[in-house]
Amino acid sequence: MSDEHIISIRGVSKEFGGVKAVNDVTLEIRRGEFFSLLGPSGCGKTTLLRMLAGFEAPTRGEIFIDEQAMSAIPPHQRPVNMVFQSYAIFPHLDVRGNIAFGMRKSGLSKSEINARVEEMLEMIKLPGYAGRGATQLSGGERQRVALARALIKQPKVLLLDEPLGALDKKLREQMQLELRALQKSVGITFVFVTHDQEEALTMSDRVAVMSKGQVLQVEGPMGLYEQPTTRFVADFIGTMNFFEGTVRDAGDGTTNIDAESLGEVRAETKDAAFGAGSEIVVAIRPEKLRLTFEAPDDSVNVVQGRMGPAAYLGDRSHLYVYLTGRDEPVVVAMQNAGRSAVGIDQADQPVWLSWDEEAIVLLPGE
Amino acid sequence: MSASWTQKRDRFGGLGVYTVIYLAFIYGPVLVLPVFSFNDSIYVAFPLKGFTLQWYEEMINNPRMLDALMNSLKVGGTVAVLSTILGTLAAKAVTRYRMPGRGPVVGFIMLPLVIPEIIMGIALLVMASTGGIPLSLLTIGVGHMLLCVPFSMVVMISRLEGFDKSLEEAGLDLGENPWCVFWRVTFPLALPGLIASLMLTFTISFDEFILAFFLAGTDVTLPVFIWSQLRFPQKLPGVLALGATILTVTFIMITFAEWFRQRGDQLRKASYREQ
Numbered sequence: 001m002s003d004e005h006i007i008s009i010r011g012v013s014k015e016f017g018g019v020k021a022v023n024d025v026t027l028e029i030r031r032g033e034f035f036s037l038l039g040p041s042g043c044g045k046t047t048l049l050r051m052l053a054g055f056e057a058p059t060r061g062e063i064f065i066d067e068q069a070m071s072a073i074p075p076h077q078r079p080v081n082m083v084f085q086s087y088a089i090f091p092h093l094d095v096r097g098n099i100a101f102g103m104r105k106s107g108l109s110k111s112e113i114n115a116r117v118e119e120m121l122e123m124i125k126l127p128g129y130a131g132r133g134a135t136q137l138s139g140g141e142r143q144r145v146a147l148a149r150a151l152i153k154q155p156k157v158l159l160l161d162e163p164l165g166a167l168d169k170k171l172r173e174q175m176q177l178e179l180r181a182l183q184k185s186v187g188i189t190f191v192f193v194t195h196d197q198e199e200a201l202t203m204s205d206r207v208a209v210m211s212k213g214q215v216l217q218v219e220g221p222m223g224l225y226e227q228p229t230t231r232f233v234a235d236f237i238g239t240m241n242f243f244e245g246t247v248r249d250a251g252d253g254t255t256n257i258d259a260e261s262l263g264e265v266r267a268e269t270k271d272a273a274f275g276a277g278s279e280i281v282v283a284i285r286p287e288k289l290r291l292t293f294e295a296p297d298d299s300v301n302v303v304q305g306r307m308g309p310a311a312y313l314g315d316r317s318h319l320y321v322y323l324t325g326r327d328e329p330v331v332v333a334m335q336n337a338g339r340s341a342v343g344i345d346q347a348d349q350p351v352w353l354s355w356d357e358e359a360i361v362l363l364p365g366e
Numbered sequence: 367m368s369a370s371w372t373q374k375r376d377r378f379g380g381l382g383v384y385t386v387i388y389l390a391f392i393y394g395p396v397l398v399l400p401v402f403s404f405n406d407s408i409y410v411a412f413p414l415k416g417f418t419l420q421w422y423e424e425m426i427n428n429p430r431m432l433d434a435l436m437n438s439l440k441v442g443g444t445v446a447v448l449s450t451i452l453g454t455l456a457a458k459a460v461t462r463y464r465m466p467g468r469g470p471v472v473g474f475i476m477l478p479l480v481i482p483e484i485i486m487g488i489a490l491l492v493m494a495s496t497g498g499i500p501l502s503l504l505t506i507g508v509g510h511m512l513l514c515v516p517f518s519m520v521v522m523i524s525r526l527e528g529f530d531k532s533l534e535e536a537g538l539d540l541g542e543n544p545w546c547v548f549w550r551v552t553f554p555l556a557l558p559g560l561i562a563s564l565m566l567t568f569t570i571s572f573d574e575f576i577l578a579f580f581l582a583g584t585d586v587t588l589p590v591f592i593w594s595q596l597r598f599p600q601k602l603p604g605v606l607a608l609g610a611t612i613l614t615v616t617f618i619m620i621t622f623a624e625w626f627r628q629r630g631d632q633l634r635k636a637s638y639r640e641q
Binding site: 053054055074075076077080081082084085086088090091092101102104105149150153 | 530532537539
């Protein structure tokens with residue numbers, strides 16, 4: 001392990017009564033990064049986080065935090081702190097009591113601890129809240145107190161278990177930005193668990209997408225969105241159109257594919273990942289498809305279809321286009337730059353879809 | 367709107383009468399006790415003769431009665447503390463840990479709640495006599511423990527199940543070892559339940575007659591003493607005075623226990639409010 005990594009998870013599995021919640025995960029988390037574990041509920045992300053905190057012991061494998069093996073170290077001696085999903089604010093203590101809870105063994109005097117608490121309250125933008133009862137706090141305030149209570153310990157890693165899930169949309173978006181800014185200012189590594197892909201993309205330096213106990217892909221937000229490596233990731237992050245296909249020939253930098261409903265598709269590929277004849281999936285993002293009501297000049301990367309229903313979403317519309325040989329419509333996203341949305345009330349009109357070669361993502365077939 | 371209002375009023379009318387009758391039925395006879403304890407006559411019969419504190423004086427100046435009272439306090443206090451400790455540990459085990467045979471274990475602990483006391487009394491007496499164990503306050507205490515542990519466990523389970531498990535994890539996470547987490551998190555949150563359990567189990571032991579009757583040696587508890595006094599008509603008013611006193615003390619204790627329980631509920635609800 002290099003000094004660059006603060007957490008190293010090596011071949012970790014966790015079984016609950018024969019069910020593998022986490023299945024052979026190997027993962028390195030860099031010092032000072034905002035790292036997210038993203039996946040649907042039951043994918044093992046929370047179990048993995050709880051193993052980092054020490055509340056669950058791996059069935060197999062080992063976790064290293066700052067080059068130290070964690071298996072023999074109980075939760076209260078680990079250099080990590082956690083913000084719980086329920087916030088777990090102690091109801092019998094006031095805000096000061098909550099934030100100072102973990103400072104008893106810090107060796108600081110009472111007045112020093114109080115000064116630290118005040119600093120933390122400034123940081124979470126709740127000055128003057130020290131004497132408030134835990135029961136008088138709103139959801140957002142509880143979340144901030146939970147954050148301060150963990151950060152006052154100056155942990156090497158802060159673990160966050162879906163801390164924004166209980167907040168309403170506006171507050172959640174605000175807290176996303178604040179959390180991100182806070183992480184940058186304190187420089188502590190954050191490991192953030194969420195099932196909300198938008199949240200993960202907004203906040204993280206890197207994201208690990210998990211499914212069924214396994215890590216499928218670890219990448220920065222843009223890489224995850226633009227170059228997913230599995231159908232699951234492509235589907236889970238954003239919206240994606242999928243077409244079954246077969247590789248006709250794989251050349252230098254370009255791969256030609258026979259795809260269902262699309263006909264011949266040419267894709268840019270860095271290295272010839274798929275050999276001729278292999279069954280693959282062609283994926284295109286809705287916003288990377290151009291929709292026109294007349295045939296474009298180009299004859300490659302174009303397909304004709306029939307306009308289906310449209311969903312007006314305010315800033316953009318999702319238009320559904322039917323292609324021959326395919327029941328499921330193709331989703332096309334259009335920005336509503338003008339006053340009137342394109343494609344509404346134009347069902348059954350013939351339309352053409354076109355795209356750039358670089359928009360095509362090739363995924364292994366199942 | 368007006369229809370539903372009349373409906374409500376009608377329903378209240380019928381139920382109101384029922385409620386009054388019901389309360390009178392429960393508390394009427396009980397209230398007779400204190401009334402006659404101040405009555406200047408050894409016969410418990412209307413009309414009342416006059417006000418006197420004579421029976422309370424007799425009660426206080428009766429050393430055997432005071433001995434019995436002390437015995438009851440000793441047994442009740444010890445049973446309350448021990449059964450609350452056992453009940454709390456059992457409640458913690460069944461609410462916090464996954465363990466095999468949890469269901470049957472809880473069932474067997476709870477069983478004494480539904481076994482008729484007379485059966486239990488006979489069973490314990492037979493066991494004590496075949497085992498050569500002399501009957502004493504100790505045997506009474508052991509019998510009372512059987513009754514009180516399940517009550518304590520019920521109170522403590524509802525208390526522990528009520529509060530978020532991640533509170534204890536947060537305590538660990540913030541650097542406290544399990545023992546300190548117990549004292550700094552679990553104990554203060556469980557305190558209202560502990561107090562309610564102590565009061566409830568003390569009251570159960572203090573009031574209990576059947577087991578105490580079967581398992582008593584030469585030292586008797588208050589209920590058994592009272593029963594022995596009923597054979598002598600002239601002692602009856604003194605018993606009424608004692609009964610009235612116990613009633614008052616019990617009532618105050620149960621009220622306190624309930625108050626603590628509700629206060630705990632409020633704390634607990636608050637800890638759940640934002641989840």
